Structures are given as structure tokens and as C-alpha cells.
Amino acid sequence: MNIKGILITLLAPMENHIANGGEKLLGNASSIKRRPDGKVYISGQMQRHVLFSAIDRLNQDDSQKGETYVSNGDGIGNAIEVDLRADLGGFMHPSKGDYSGRRIAPISVTPAIALEPSEIGRDLMLRLSTLDRNNAVATREFSQGDMMHMNFFLDVNTVGVSKVFHYNENFSIGSSYIQHVSNEERKRRAKLYVEATKMMNDYANQARNAVSGEPQQVLIVFDTKMSRKASRYFVAGETEKLNILKELEEREAQYFLGDDINGNVSVAAAYKEAEDFLENNTLYNPCEENAEIKTFAETFPG
Numbered sequence: 557m558n559i560k561g562i563l564i565t566l567l568a569p570m571e572n573h574i575a576n577g578g579e580k581l582l583g584n585a586s587s588i589k590r591r592p593d594g595k596v597y598i599s600g601q602m603q604r605h606v607l608f609s610a611i612d613r614l615n616q617d618d619s620q621k622g623e624t625y626v627s628n629g630d631g632i633g634n635a636i637e638v639d640l641r642a643d644l645g646g647f648m649h650p651s652k653g654d655y656s657g658r659r660i661a662p663i664s665v666t667p668a669i670a671l672e673p674s675e676i677g678r679d680l681m682l683r684l685s686t687l688d689r690n691n692a693v694a695t696r697e698f699s700q701g702d703m704m705h706m707n708f709f710l711d712v713n714t715v716g717v718s719k720v721f722h723y724n725e726n727f728s729i730g731s732s733y734i735q736h737v738s739n740e741e742r743k744r745r746a747k748l749y750v751e752a753t754k755m756m757n758d759y760a761n762q763a764r765n766a767v768s769g770e771p772q773q774v775l776i777v778f779d780t781k782m783s784r785k786a787s788r789y790f791v792a793g794e795t796e797k798l799n800i801l802k803e804l805e806e807r808e809a810q811y812f813l814g815d816d817i818n819g820n821v822s823v824a825a826a827y828k829e830a831e832d833f834l835e836n837n838t839l840y841n842p843c844e845e846n847a848e849i850k851t852f853a854e855t856f857p858g
Contacts, residue, residue, distance in 0.1 A: 557778065557780070557808070557810060557837045557838070558780065558837075558838055558839075558840050559712055559746075559778045559779070559780075559834070559837055559838065559839050559840060560711075560712050560713060560779060560780055560781060560782055560840045561709060561710065561711060561712060561777075561778075561779040561781065561782045561783065561784075562709070562710040562712065562746060562749065562750065562776070562777070562778055562779070562834075563707070563708070563709045563710075563775075563776075563777040563779060563783075563784060563786050563787060564707070564708045564709075564750065564753045564774065564775070564776050564777070565705075565706070565707045565708075565774070565775050565777075565786060565787045565789055565790060566705075566706050566707075566753065566771035566772075566773060566774040566775070566790075567671070567703050567704065567705055567706075567771065567772055567773040567774075567790050568668075568703070568704050568706060568756065568768070568769045568770060568771050568772060569701070569702070569703050569704070569772055570699070570701070570702050570703075570704055570767055570768070570769065571700070571701045571702075571767075572698055572699070572700065572701070572767075573698060573699055573702070573759070573767040574588045574696065574697065574698050574699065575596075575598050575602070575668075575704075575759035575767055575769070576588070576589050576597070576598040576599055576602045576759065577589070577696075577697075587697045588676065588697040588698060588699055590674060590676070590699075591669070593673060594673035594674060595669055595670040595671075595672065595673055595674055595702075596669075596670045596674040596676075596699045596702050596704075597667045597668065597669045597670070598667060598668040598669075598704065598759070598769075599667050600665050600666060600667045602759065603665045603666075603667065603668055603706065603708075603756075604645065604663070604665055605629060605758065606756045606757065606758045606759060606769065607663070607665065607708065607749075607752050607753065607756065608626055608629070608640075608641055608644075608645060608752075609757075609758040610751075610752035610753075610755040610756060610757070610758070611626055611640060611644070611748050611749065611752045612625075612626035612640075613755070614748050614751055614752060614755070615640060615748060618744070618748070620744055622638075622741075623638050624638050624639070624640055624741075625638065625639060625640070626639070626640045626641050627639045627641045627642060629641070632645070632647045633647070634647060634659070634852050634853075634856075635851070635852055635853070636659065636716065636718075636736055636737075636852050637716075637736040637737055637851050637852060640745060640748070642659070643662070643715065643716060643736075643737075643745065644661065644662050644663045644710075644715065644745060644749065645661050645663060646658075646659040646660050646661030646662075647659050659718070660714070662710055662711045662712070662713075662714045662715050663708065663709070663710055663711075663749060664708075664709045664711070665706075665707065665708050665709075666706070666707040666787065668704040668705065668706040668769070669704065669705050670699075670702035670703065670704055670705075671702070671703045671704075671705055671791070672702070672703070674699045674700070674702050675699065675700040675701070676697055676698070676699055676700070677697070677698050677699075677700055678695045678696065678697055678698075679695065679696045679697075679698055703772075704769065705790055705791060706753075706756070706769070706771075707784070707787040708749075708753050709784050709787070710746060710749050711782060712746065712839045712840050713782070713840060713842055715742050715745055715746060715839065716735065716736050716737035716741060716742045716745065717733050717734065717735050717736065717742075717841070717842060717843060718733065718734045718736065718852065718855055718856075719731055719732075719733055719842075720732050720733070720734055720855065733842040733843045733847075734843070734847075734850055734855045735841070735843040735847045735848070735849050735850070736849060736850060736851060736852055736855070737849065738849065739838075739839070739841065742839055742841070743834070743835075743839055746834060746839060747831060747834060747835075750776070750827070750830060750831060750834065751827070751831070753771070753774075754770055754771055754774070754823065754824075754827050755770060756768070756769030756770060757769060757770070771814070771823050772815070772816050772817060772823065773790065773814065773815045773816070773817070773819070773823065774812075774813070774814045774815075774823050774826055774827070775789050775790070775811060775812070775813050775814075776811065776812045776814075776826060776827070776830040777804060777809055777810075777811045778809060778810045778811070778830070778833060778834065778837070779804070779807075779809045780807050780808055780809055781807060781809075785800060785803070786800050786804065786811070788800065789801075810833060812826040812827075812829050812830045812833070813826060814826025814827065
């Protein structure tokens, strides 16, 4: 199979969490972000942060990582041949003023949203000091328990690849693709993305609270088209679920379902099957076979 998109949609239970806290709206009262319908959500920005934290850990442990690394989110360069965040997460350098200063991220995410309206509590916190009689008093909101719905998508078309536009007298006359890493490295990066989605843990305000976003249910789709429709699977009715899977089958996409509670296949088993499938199939590459590999700086000089 020639894989063009990898979509992962999942449900993860969270308890007693403030996985994406809001501003201190009422003095020392820290709030948790929630929608007008009362459902707690975790922003897409936080989801990307957690995902790349997981990718960073996995990359550090990979014997095949070579010189690659994951740059910090406040200092992303453009060396996508070695910087996984620059490659998979994109970047925007306004000072460049041309295509060398921007890259659309191959990885896209949705905010994580609770399936049901959340029960919000408030935790009283005291900072006691024997030297100061004016002890600090604050409260912090937390959500009692939520089943969080998360979605991730990888556009295989642009992993380790740049699209170059050609002009003649300010008119666009076409485009071409430049490959920056080997096909083996492109697949390695796709594997890191898949595995990272089952290790979502580095949420806000959780340094001392073991809140986990690891999935209880998951649907992993290796698609022949660029489609995100299956991201609705876990919030759809039974008829729509069947039609989503039928549509995937009709275009010969491959999917893996895992459920730790009610399914015949566990989440861990679904990921294992998905990783084996990825290993034995190919990623779509818009570049010509045996294309010359160039660094980003060589592709966009100056």
C-alpha cells in the first residue's frame, strides 16, 4: 500500500486534572478552560506540545536517530533534515519574506474535548510560612473526570520534503518537490509520530500530578487519500461509524481498532499491528525515484 495520510483518533480518560489551565480570572483562583457547553478542552497548541515532547523522548531512545533532534518550541529553525519539529511541526520566520521562511506542518491536531459536560471542583491551596504571618491563600479549579476525544493527522506528502514554486514574470508556472531525507528516515519519522500518540503525558500543571492522556480506545487509519473524516468516529452514532469504516474499506485504506474495555483487540495490540503494517508498506513520495537529497539551506539559499 502507498500511504498518503495517517489519521489517529482516540479516547483517553483523565481524572482530577487541569490539563490545560486558563488565566487567573478571579484573583488567585486558577481556572480550567471549558467551552460554553461546559465541556473541558485542551487546546491544539497544548496537544502539539505534548505530542512533540513524546516524539523527543522516543527519538532520544532510537538507535537510528543519527544527528536528528527535536528543537525547543521557542526556537525552531529551518534545518528540517535534522530538526524533527521543524519538519513535522512547520515554522514561520516572517523576517525571511519568502518560502524559505515558512513551512506548513505535516502534523495537524484538533483540541482534545470532553465527551460530556465536565464537573468542576475547586481545590484550596495554602502556602504556609513560619516566618511570615501573611500566608498565601489560593484556589485552583480542576475537572473531576473526563473522557477526552483527540485527533492527530500526518500528511505523508510533505514529510522530509519541500514544495518549490516556479515563476515566470511573477506568474506561477508550476511547482516541484525537493527531498531532504532518505525514504528510510521519512518512515522512521512516521513511526515516531504513530508511537507518540499513545504516550501523551506532558500536560500543563501536571509536573507533580500523574495525569495521562494515553488512549483507552483508538482508531488508526493508513489512508490512500488525504482525508480526516474518520476523526468523527468516536463521537458518531452506530450507523455513521459503520459507514465511516465502509468508506475506508472501499478506497482500500487500512485501519486498526483498539479498545481496552470492551474490544477484542487491546489498544497496545492495535498499535503493534499498525506499526507492523507501516513497516511493511511504503509512504507516498512526490519526488522522483532516486531523487537527489538536498538540505533545506541548499534548496532555499539565502
